[in-house]
Amino acid sequence: EKPAPQQQAQQVQQPAPQQPQAQQLDERVKRWLELFEREFPRLKTAMLVWSVKDAEALRRLAEQHGLIYYAITAERAVVLNREYVGDACAYANERKWTREKVADIVAETLRSKPHALADDETAALALEVALSLGLAEYRDGRWLAK
Numbered sequence: 001e002k003p004a005p006q007q008q009a010q011q012v013q014q015p016a017p018q019q020p021q022a023q024q025l026d027e028r029v030k031r032w033l034e035l036f037e038r039e040f041p042r043l044k045t046a047m048l049v050w051s052v053k054d055a056e057a058l059r060r061l062a063e064q065h066g067l068i069y070y071a072i073t074a075e076r077a078v079v080l081n082r083e084y085v086g087d088a089c090a091y092a093n094e095r096k097w098t099r100e101k102v103a104d105i106v107a108e109t110l111r112s113k114p115h116a117l118a119d120d121e122t123a124a125l126a127l128e129v130a131l132s133l134g135l136a137e138y139r140d141g142r143w144l145a146k
Contacts, residue, residue, distance in 0.1 A: 046081065046126040046129070047078065048121075052076065067081055068080040070129040085126060089136055091123045092123060109124065130145070
């Protein structure tokens, strides 16, 4: 079964300027928590988060939900369900993706504007994160989950 495409999430938050700094952080955390509660029960794969403005709060929320947070750039991050790594490896092996092919898909995904992620983009992002964190490897022309 192919991984289900996942939609990207975009942070929507601008607390009122008159709020004290602590309240602003609380409001950001609250909004991220709402996003996680709304989206992550359905998150069986990976999610690319655009315009990360409070990466630390998002990382803490990911950990609270048993998910992996990985910053790809200063403003883009992937939240990954570790259980998906094996599926992403199988998906890539079926398509005979090389390490370079995955890197190309990730680079193109990061260059494009926010959009709903296709299966290929979701799998490639998950593999990129899994490789970086030592959760997967590419050896002898095959993707292997660790």
